[in-house]
Amino acid sequence: MLKVSITLSNGAEITCEASDPSICAQMLGMVFKDLPGYLMSGGYKEQHTASLAIDGGSEALSELSGVQPERSNGASGGNAESQAPCTPAESEFAEYCRSVAPVGDMRRVVLAAWAANHFLGTVSISDKEVSRLFQLVGWRQPESFTQTLRNAARSKFRWLERIPGRSGYYCATDVGIRAVVPTQDA
Numbered sequence: 001m002l003k004v005s006i007t008l009s010n011g012a013e014i015t016c017e018a019s020d021p022s023i024c025a026q027m028l029g030m031v032f033k034d035l036p037g038y039l040m041s042g043g044y045k046e047q048h049t050a051s052l053a054i055d056g057g058s059e060a061l062s063e064l065s066g067v068q069p070e071r072s073n074g075a076s077g078g079n080a081e082s083q084a085p086c087t088p089a090e091s092e093f094a095e096y097c098r099s100v101a102p103v104g105d106m107r108r109v110v111l112a113a114w115a116a117n118h119f120l121g122t123v124s125i126s127d128k129e130v131s132r133l134f135q136l137v138g139w140r141q142p143e144s145f146t147q148t149l150r151n152a153a154r155s156k157f158r159w160l161e162r163i164p165g166r167s168g169y170y171c172a173t174d175v176g177i178r179a180v181v182p183t184q185d186a
Contacts, residue, residue, distance in 0.1 A: 093119040097137040105142040106152040110180045113172040124169040
């Protein structure tokens with residue numbers, strides 16, 4: 001019997017038990033592949049501890065030696081790694097976005113735009129700013145932020161609006177905020 005327990009820097013625990021070490025290795029490989037980047041990189045400057053406990057003998061450990069915590073963001077177009085927040089405001093921004101956990105790139109972009117304004121004082125965002133914001137939160141990067149921003153601004157949604165005189169810059173609309181931001185925070 002093999003038991004692997006991993007404690008991440010945020011206190012989350014991953015435990016895998018299996019009678020066959022290769023099954024445990026496969027499971028851990030899947031977990032590491034899909035784990036958000038901010039959990040793998042430490043995410044918070046105050047907490048840089050992680051522990052790994054393996055029960056099952058040296059043959060079990062050699063079976064697991066091929067398991068690597070690979071970072072994959074799940075998108076073929078964006079390979080940017082997660083980036084730890086540098087300021088308390090960035091930490092609050094990232095924590096808030098993770099707590100809301102919107103599903104879909106357009107919802108994430110709208111939340112990032114609103115939260116960047118709320119926590120960081122960023123009035124408008126372009127594809128460059130939203131890429132950095134996604135890195136702070138640890139979200140996978142879409143293939144094209146430009147297209148995602150345009151889609152959220154289309155008349156069908158009207159979740160974002162273009163900033164006049166600033167090509168490529170957008171801000172969240174009231175419609176977008178109501179669609180994405182929890183009501184007690186809007």
